[in-house]
Amino acid sequence: MDRIDSKIRLRRLRKSKNIRSLVRETRLNISDFIYPLFVVEGENIKKEIPSLKENYHFSIDKLEDEIRELSDLGIKAVILFGLPKYKDECGSASYMDDGIVQKAIRKVKEVDSEMVVITDVCMCSYTSHGHCGILSEDGELLNDETLEYLSKIAVSHAKAGADMVAPSDMMDFRIEHMRNELDDNGYTNVSIMAYSAKYASAFYGPFRDAADSAPSFGDRKTYQMDPANSNEAIRECELDINEGADIIMVKPALSYLDVIRRAKDTFNMHMCAYSVSGEYAMLKNAVDVGLLSESAIEESLISIKRAGADMIITYFAKYMAKKLKNETCRA
């Protein structure tokens, strides 16, 4: 019993709530969160998304109240997804000046000029086939042809006032192409948040209902990553950083915490993790039916931050903002 480690009792620092708080290594903060918003054409629409409870489709005129609520809660960043008026082979509704996302960007900035506006840059919600780019006649996704369109979308978002564009398509060279096009058009101050390690995941299911973006045939495995690979994720991140990404992202989050940690340790870059729709749906439904206690939500988010994410895109952003606010009030 005189070995030194017999003197060490780690439970001492777990004795009380306030001691635990003193030695806590990871804390969630309202400024960690980015809230996804889905915008639709039409008027007077605020309609709950069945697959993503307590998240809504908003028409532009209904965005104002939502943005005010987010600002009041202390949420500082949103990521926008749009459901367009029409779809075609090359997703042309995605880069129009009066496209749904372009209108939403202007609206958000009008209501709160300080709200950080990030836009998802992809074509899957805008193409008639639901794939993330331009298809050849035999249904192959053409990489280099797609780059032109993605950059066009990014420039149109920048023009409408976006602070940051977030390409989620997984084409090769898209960051380089987009950075060049943004710079050539005078948008050197618009940042790129790259969905660098984006996996071909079943956890996007509820989102595809929300964004009406499921592929009409096949899957996304020729462009999104194989869930079994992590060395390749590091190569994806490295390429995006070299091509000019300002922030790199791992997506999904909960099943890929090791990838988040590895990327953070390897690059020391600003890192985002996207806690995707399937993660939200699992937790939300389990909590709602009483299978899990509500604290599972915070525990999951803190695990993502502990793994190395500096910021988290989450459908729980409002929930967490309310929770953190209450805790501060009580302290």
Ligand code: PBG
């Ligand atoms: C668009 C895109 C997707 C998600 C974000 N951007 C869907 C996909 O790649 O199929 C998923 C987000 C989520 O599940 O919450 N490419």
